[in-house]
Amino acid sequence: MDASNYLYVSALLFTIGAVGVVVRRNAIVVFMCIELMLNAANLSFVTFSRINGDLNGQVMAFFTMVVAACEVVVGLAIIVTIYRSRRSASVDDASLLKR
Amino acid sequence: MLQLALEVGQTAKPEAVMFWILGPLAVVASLAMLLVKKAVHSAILMAFVMIILAIFYIAQDAAFLGIVQIVVYTGAVMMLFLFILMLVGVDSSDSLTETIRGLRPIAITAAVGFGGLMVSLLGQATIGRQSVGLSAANADGNVQALAQLLFSTYVFPFEVVSALLITAALGAMVLAHHQRTIIRPTQRQLSINRFRGESLGTAAGLPSPGVYARHNAVDVPALLPDGTPAADSVNATLSARGDMLDYKKFDLSEINTKVEEEK
Numbered sequence: 001m002d003a004s005n006y007l008y009v010s011a012l013l014f015t016i017g018a019v020g021v022v023v024r025r026n027a028i029v030v031f032m033c034i035e036l037m038l039n040a041a042n043l044s045f046v047t048f049s050r051i052n053g054d055l056n057g058q059v060m061a062f063f064t065m066v067v068a069a070c071e072v073v074v075g076l077a078i079i080v081t082i083y084r085s086r087r088s089a090s091v092d093d094a095s096l097l098k099r
Numbered sequence: 100m101l102q103l104a105l106e107v108g109q110t111a112k113p114e115a116v117m118f119w120i121l122g123p124l125a126v127v128a129s130l131a132m133l134l135v136k137k138a139v140h141s142a143i144l145m146a147f148v149m150i151i152l153a154i155f156y157i158a159q160d161a162a163f164l165g166i167v168q169i170v171v172y173t174g175a176v177m178m179l180f181l182f183i184l185m186l187v188g189v190d191s192s193d194s195l196t197e198t199i200r201g202l203r204p205i206a207i208t209a210a211v212g213f214g215g216l217m218v219s220l221l222g223q224a225t226i227g228r229q230s231v232g233l234s235a236a237n238a239d240g241n242v243q244a245l246a247q248l249l250f251s252t253y254v255f256p257f258e259v260v261s262a263l264l265i266t267a268a269l270g271a272m273v274l275a276h277h278q279r280t281i282i283r284p285t286q287r288q289l290s291i292n293r294f295r296g297e298s299l300g301t302a303a304g305l306p307s308p309g310v311y312a313r314h315n316a317v318d319v320p321a322l323l324p325d326g327t328p329a330a331d332s333v334n335a336t337l338s339a340r341g342d343m344l345d346y347k348k349f350d351l352s353e354i355n356t357k358v359e360e361e362k
Contacts, residue, residue, distance in 0.1 A: 001114050001115035001118060002225075002226075002230075003225075003230040004221060005118055005122065006155060006159065007221045007225060008218050008222075009122045009125060009126065009155075011214060011218050012126050012129075012214060012218075013125065013148070014217070015213055015214035016126070016129045016130055016133060017129070018210060018213065019206050019210040020132065022206040023133065023203055023206050024133065028138050028142075028180065028183060028187065029132075029138050032132065032142065033132075035145065035176065036129055036132070036148065039148070039152055039172070042152070043155060043156075044221075046156050046161045046164060049159075049161070049233065050159045050160060050161075050230055050231075050232060050233055051225060051228065051230040051231065052230075052231055053231025053232055053233060053236055054231075054236065055233070055236045055244050056248065058161050058163075058164055058241075059248050061161075061164055062164060062167070062245070063253075063256060065167060065171055066263070067263065068176070069171060069175065069176060069264075069267075070263050070266075070267035071267075072180075073179070073268065073270075073271045074267050074271055074274070076179060076180070076183045076271075077270065077275050078274060079183060079187070080183060080186060080187070080274070080275060081274050081275070083187050084277070089187045
């Protein structure tokens with residue numbers, strides 16, 4: 001089997017995640033879609049590392065995981081703070097600066 | 100030659116079967132993640148995709164990353180997501196109506212264009228290229244080889260990442276901290292309020308729930324000395340939910356109270 005098939009899957013997952021970020025309104029689901037994009041990038045890192053026979057890609061994927069974990073922690077804390085003040089987790093409701 | 104063909108067949112075939120089962124499943128699950136209404140279902144589908152990706156990693160000679168993927172993503176990150184979902188409210192289902200007019204067609208068109216571009220680019224870059232494979236790089240074991248890289252070439256980024264983790268933890272603590280706007284009443288203050296209040300009815304504390312010996316669960320109101328049920332003996336949350344039971348159901352009259360003498 002050609003290893004580049006994994007790359008196509010990763011491209012598809014990344015695209016689906018990007019659509020989710022744009023289309024969904026719930027902040028938590030938007031966050032999950034961002035996670036999906038990061039994971040898709042990780043999959044292509046791992047696949048390229050296999051294609052090139054070089055472990056640097058795997059180290060990069062490892063760093064991506066750490067950064068994603070940090071991002072989740074801070075992002076969810078922000079969501080909880082917003083929820084506490086406006087009782088809603090919808091990204092459309094936080095529009096105070098517009099008015 | 101025959102030996103080589105056999106070897107290739109033996110190693111490549113199971114992976115192809117695995118890929119053609121799990122690859123479409125991953126794509127379908129992530130599409131469903133977009134389309135389902137409830138955030139909890141999205142989270143479950145997300146965990147499913149993460150596990151499939153972990154299997155992909157392990158199949159591609161990245162055993163360490165595969166295990167880390169399961170531990171960190173499906174273990175920690177998804178649990179954090181579910182925890183926040185429970186905190187924010189499970190039934191906060193997303194309305195799927197679009198709030199910005201024409202957003203959805205534009206997003207889908209852009210996504211199809213972007214995805215097509217990416218797939219064609221990746222195809223051009225990799226098609227017909229024999230993958231080298233990691234058996235040489237992983238000769239001493241995947242974890243050992245990764246550790247060697249991490250603690251030599253990438254030692255500085257590794258340290259920076261530790262600083263990032265600590266900063267994130269601190270940031271989450273600062274964001275989640277919330278300042279009291281009113282001073283919390285002390286025991287002394289509460290006691291004074293009880294006795295100096297309008298009535299002395301609750302001076303000795305609220306009655307505890309439960310009647311007789313037949314039912315002392317928290318969802319049955321207590322009976323006051325005059326036989327009336329005390330509604331405030333049941334937790335306010337239970338009565339708001341409508342989970343308060345009727346004390347009459349546990350009346351003792353139907354029990355045979357006659358004591359028979361033993362012979």
